Amino acid sequence: MKTIQPVSIWFNGEVKQATILDAYVVNLQLGSSATFLYTLAAVGIGPIATGNIVMTGTDYQNWDQDSFAWDWVANKLGLVITGDVQNQGA
Numbered sequence: 001m002k003t004i005q006p007v008s009i010w011f012n013g014e015v016k017q018a019t020i021l022d023a024y025v026v027n028l029q030l031g032s033s034a035t036f037l038y039t040l041a042a043v044g045i046g047p048i049a050t051g052n053i054v055m056t057g058t059d060y061q062n063w064d065q066d067s068f069a070w071d072w073v074a075n076k077l078g079l080v081i082t083g084d085v086q087n088q089g090a
Contacts, residue, residue: 001085002070007078009040011048018042018049020085023073026052033060036073053077 006017018040027035033056040049053076055063063069074081 002074002081003083003085004040004074005080005082007040009042009049011042011045016042016045016048021070021074021077021079021081023070032056034063034069036069038073038077040077 001020001022003019004021006019008015009018010016020041020043021038022041023036023038025034026037027033033054035052035054037052038050039047041047053073055069055072059072063072070081073079
């Protein structure tokens with residue numbers, strides 16, 4: 001998970017500020033495409049928006065590290081990554 005610059009999202013009749021991005025591959029077509037499920041979350045509330053985006057073509061061919069995928073997802077969603085979510089566990 002990554003922290004992001006706050007983005008306003010309408011959620012249950014109110015505007016909330018998402019500050020966390022989570023994403024993972026839910027469908028992979030080897031050599032062709034990857035479908036990512038993304039979640040935007042607000043601290044203390046949890047997920048407030050979800051969706052899917054598909055990486056294909058040159059983007060898929062250039063995907064060789066997780067950092068590339070994180071940057072690609074954030075770029076497609078118009079988000080700015082500010083860091084990693086720190087483990088809150090004890």
